[in-house]
Amino acid sequence: QVQLVESGGGLAQPGHSLRLSCTTSGGVFNSALVGWFRQPPGKEREFVAAIAWNGGVEGTFYPEPPMQGRFTISRDLAKNTVWLQMNNLKPEDTAVYYCSAGEPSIVRSTNGWNYWGQGTQVTVSP
Numbered sequence: 174q175v176q177l178v179e180s181g182g183g184l185a186q187p188g189h190s191l192r193l194s195c196t197t198s199g200g201v202f203n204s205a206l207v208g209w210f211r212q213p214p215g216k217e218r219e220f221v222a223a224i225a226w227n228g229g230v231e232g233t234f235y236p237e238p239p240m241q242g243r244f245t246i247s248r249d250l251a252k253n254t255v256w257l258q259m260n261n262l263k264p265e266d267t268a269v270y271y272c273s274a275g276e277p278s279i280v281r282s283t284n285g286w287n288y289w290g291q292g293t294q295v296t297v298s299p
Contacts, residue, residue, distance in 0.1 A: 174199045174200070175197070175198070175199045175200050175201050175204070175274060175287070175288040176197070176198045176199045176288075177195055177196070177197055177201070177207075177272040177273070177274060177288055177289065177290035178195070178196045178197075178198075178272075178290055178291070179193060179194065179195050179270065179271065179272045179290045179291065179292060179293040180193070180194050180196070180293060181193040181194050181293060182270060182293030182294045182295045183294075183295070183296070184296045184297075184298065185262050185295070185296070185297050186262075186297070186298070186299060187262060187263055187264060187297055187298075187299060188261055188262065189262055189297075190258070190259060190260045190261070190262065191259050191262065191295060192256055192257070192258050192259070193209070193256065193257040193259065193270055193272075193293060193295070194254055194255075194256055195207065195209070195254065195255045195256070195257075195272030195290060196252075196253060196254050197253045197254070197255070197272075197274065198253060201226065201253070201274045201288070204226055204274040204275050204276060204287065204288065205225065205226060205275070205276040206223045206224065206225060206226055206234075206274065206275060206276065206277070206280065207223065207224055207226045207248065207255045207272065207273070207274045208220070208221070208222060208223030208224070208234070208246075208272070208273045208274070208280070208286065209221040209222050209223070209246060209255075209257045209270060209271070209272060209273070210270070210271045210273055210283060211266075211268035211269065211270045211271065211295075212268055212269045212271070212292075213265070213267060213268040214267065214268070218271065218283050220234075220237075220280070220281040220282070220283075221236055221240060221244060221246075221257065221270070222234060222235060222236045222240075222244060222245075222246035222257065223246065223273075223280050224246045224247070224248050224255060226248070226250075226274070233246060234280045234281070237281075239263070239265065240266075243259065243260050243261045243262075244257060244258065244259050244260070245257070245258040245260075246258075255272065257270065259295070262295075262297045263297060264297045264298060265297075266295060266297050267295060267296050267297050267298070268294075268295060269292040269293065269294050269295075270292060270293050270294075270295055271289055271290055271291075271292045272289070272290040273286040273288060273289050273290070274286065274287060274288040275287035275288060
């Protein structure tokens with residue numbers, strides 16, 4: 174049973190940084206990718222970034238604007254953890270951030286991801 178547990182969310186001021194963690198267990202090693210999505214209030218869930226996990230897929234899928242250049246995804250296989258470093262936060266980054274794992278055919282779509290965490294709230298406000 175794959176489990177994904179997010180942490181690190183909270184309240185941040187504009188321009189500040191947060192680092193989200195996703196700790197995995199229970200067989201995520203069988204998943205090709207681990208990713209981050211977010212769901213702003215009243216909006217659909219959207220892709221943030223993804224990174225290869227078991228070597229079945231190469232590379233990193235980077236954030237697109239408006240997150241591009243501010244958000245970075247990284248992993249530590251030994252710690253079974255994926256991080257999302259978020260810098261220069263903006264109020265529009267306010268959302269619930271979800272960790273995901275799977276082998277989606279379209280990485281930037283919510284479809285095809287087999288596993289999801291419970292989400293962690295990020296609120297950016299003065």
